[in-house]
Amino acid sequence: MSLSIAHLGPTGTYAEAAALTYSQWLTQETGQQSILCSYPSIAQTLEAVANGQASLGVVPIENSLEGSVTMTMDALWRFDNLQIQQALILPIAHALISCASDLALIRAIYSHPQALAQCQGWIDKFLPLAQLVPTNATTEALQHLEQDRTAGAIASQRAAQLYNLPILACPINDYPDNHTRFLVVSLNPSSGGSHTSLAFSVPANIPGALAKLLQIFASRNINLSRIESRPTKRSLGEYLFFIDIEANANDPAIKSAIAELKLHTETLKIFGSYPVLPINSKNQNPTEKDILAQETFE
Amino acid sequence: MSLSIAHLGPTGTYAEAAALTYSQWLTQETGQQSILCSYPSIAQTLEAVANGQASLGVVPIENSLEGSVTMTMDALWRFDNLQIQQALILPIAHALISCASDLALIRAIYSHPQALAQCQGWIDKFLPLAQLVPTNATTEALQHLEQDRTAGAIASQRAAQLYNLPILACPINDYPDNHTRFLVVSLNPSSGGSHTSLAFSVPANIPGALAKLLQIFASRNINLSRIESRPTKRSLGEYLFFIDIEANANDPAIKSAIAELKLHTETLKIFGSYPVLPINSKNQNPTEKDILAQETFE
Incomplete structure (x- = not known):
């Protein structure tokens, strides 16, 4: 049976190229075939996965020039049952x-x-x-x-x-x-890998609250590869924090850091641990032939 | 002589309403009159101030729902001679x-x-x-x-x-x-006030580098009201950090923190200390009459 992969459409977008890259990788690695389903927005792409309408979703999370894709971050926080299966980085020209x-x-x-x-x-x-x-x-x-x-x-x-x-x-x-990092998400538990993503809100704007939380990781020599804030949407000046860690959530140091983090955060959401997909020249630029081959799965 | 205030146009934008609010406040407080000049983008608004074409610029920096205005942050970093004179918070309906x-x-x-x-x-x-x-x-x-x-x-x-x-x-x-925070910037040294903004890049992605830098403030009980990252645009995963501090840069604790920060950052830019303008019901919603009155300054 084919899996369905949701992405921002229409045909020809970078998000479709990322979804196709992932789909090709999936077939090569596991024999699993998949079909691409295009959605009009990032929020609708992730909603389709959260509702079980699509098996997987591929969404941009960060570009090396323009920074975070805030729509993806807000939707990940809202549909908090989504787990990251994979990250993939595509060159943008x-x-x-x-x-x-x-x-x-x-x-x-x-x-x-x-x-x-x-x-x-x-x-x-x-x-x-x-x-x-x-x-x-x-x-x-x-x-x-x-x-x-x-x-x-x-x-x-x-x-x-x-x-x-x-x-x-x-x-x-x-x-x-110019590169964009995409995330592959689904309702399944994430499979584990070199990176872990999480997000949290803090009880109030306490002086040094964020420094204290980051210290939890620094004191264990855990490398944070990214930290981003987003508004809570409750009041100007109140933030959520999104953190990427270069380690698996099952590592003892990470387990202990997360346990300590739970004591100091209001809400803590763990989006799972996942590998970063290495991109080779073949799947960097899917051709029209690839697209047509892809469509025959439908 | 009238000062010129650059803002994102055209007539009727929230940025124009913010510029008008500031212009009215300036007249009330100092007797100084000003004219508004509309620009097609935030980058061009700030460029006009950086080049001396306009005396002041009013730009959005953060919205309580959508978060940071990344264009403003990137332009502040690029035109590094700009100093913040004032922040003002406008309700958005x-x-x-x-x-x-x-x-x-x-x-x-x-x-x-x-x-x-x-x-x-x-x-x-x-x-x-x-x-x-x-x-x-x-x-x-x-x-x-x-x-x-x-x-x-x-x-x-x-x-x-x-x-x-x-x-x-x-x-x-x-x-x-739903509120948006605007910044008033100019080439003049900032006049001092309750808030200080700065931005820095770090020499490399060292584990715990950001935690260490935040610790400089936490150890002095200095409250950070905001921290944001932006890509350096050099490589995916390399960031600049923007920090707002709830204190004046002339406070001894802040002076000492900034001195220590200089030792650990690659580039450090201080955008000055400034007050947050209290908004009352009169200048929240400038009327058409206000606009017409404004235009007679030209």
């Missing part, structure tokens, strides 16, 4: 896609706000007068480019191939080291 | 603005992605089938609502008044406690 015969003819550039932000320097240099139009997904405007030859869109090279559209420039991201 | 004769006729809702996110629950309940269209500012779609009676926009009540458009529902934000 943005292309300027357009049917204009020359760059100078482009009057408007459409893309997701994060992609527009990641190419701001390039746009300021080469298309300083173009209007920037935010869209819900990088691929949203692609279907209109043939009709409007003064419009451009920023999306992946793969999206240009899938929609059969010309690339005028690539890569156009301002920083070459 | 979103209105659904439309010329539709009935809610059920609305097919699309336009607004800034943060405003759409803050009303997601209300939209799911009352307009589950409406298409959500992101815009660069809450007010961007207002001028098209008279032509398209199947469209709605989410913006402030004040924006509806300014554009003379009907409000179908208000407030529609999912959480009643």
Whole structure:
């Protein structure tokens, strides 16, 4: 039986590329086949997994330029039955896609706000007068480019191939080291691995409360690879903290740290321990052939 | 001579309301008059101040529901000559603005992605089938609502008044406690006050590095009101940290903490000490009359 993998759609998004990478890895490693299901938002993607409508979900959690994907963090906190099965890191290379015969003819550039932000320097240099139009997904405007030859869109090279559209420039991201980390989540207990993620709220804004909680890890020589705060949504200045630890939750030091953490937090949610999937050149850039092969699973 | 205050435009945005509140406060307290100058982005607003084109800038830094305004943090780090003069906290109440004769006729809702996110629950309940269209500012779609009676926009009540458009529902934000904190910045040294903001990068991802830095404050009983991380943009997993302290940088404990911090950070930027402006009911909601009065300064 095929597993269903929920992701932010439509076809051609980076989230779909990540879901496809995971799906290919799953088949290679376990023989398990899967089908991809596209959802209109990250929240709906995770809700589908939390409700059992999809077996797995693949969502972006962090980009090396734009930082945390706050929608994913808020949804992970809300649907607190989700467990992380795997992390995967994908390189991001943005292309300027357009049917204009020359760059100078482009009057408007459409893309997701994060992609527009990641190419701001390039746009300021080469298309300083173009209007920037935010869209819900990088691929949203692609279907209109043939009709409007003064419009451009920023999306992946793969999206240009899938929609059969010309690339005028690539890569156009301002920083070459542009990566996005995705999480694979499900309702199953996580399988264990090199990284553990958790989040907590603190009883009140006590001076030094966070320093004390971080000291729990530091005193055990546990490396935190990431710490992020999010508003509790109760009152300005009240925060939740999300922490990634470079260790398995079953390690004795982590077990003892978590036990101590429980005493000092209001709510503590443990999203599980998981491996980080190594990406090789084959599954970095799924081709159209991969996509078509994928669709035959449905 | 009038001072120029840069803010994210156009007319009717919450940033303009914040700039106007500050401008009124400045006149009341010091007799100093000012004119508002609208810019198309937060980065361009801060660049205008950093280049001396505008005397002051008013930018959002944090919302109680959506968290940090990352664009402001990244620009503060980049234009490192900016000093914070004041913080001000404004209540946010979103209105659904439309010329539709009935809610059920609305097919699309336009607004800034943060405003759409803050009303997601209300939209799911009352307009589950409406298409959500992101815009660069809450007010961007207002001028098209008279032509398209199947469209709605989410913006402030004040924006509806300014554009003379009907409000179908208000407030529609999912959480009643919705506030945004704005910063007033300039090239002048900050004047001192109850809060201090700083940011730093650390030499490498050393285990417990952040815990050690926070311990510098905790050991002196200094309260941190906020800690946020941002990517360095060099490599995934490398962060800058932004910290707000509830004390003046001239306090001996803070001076000593900052001296110790300098020894352990790669780059340390101090954005100054500043008061938080108390908001009263008069300057919470500037009226159209206030705006017109404001424009006569130009």
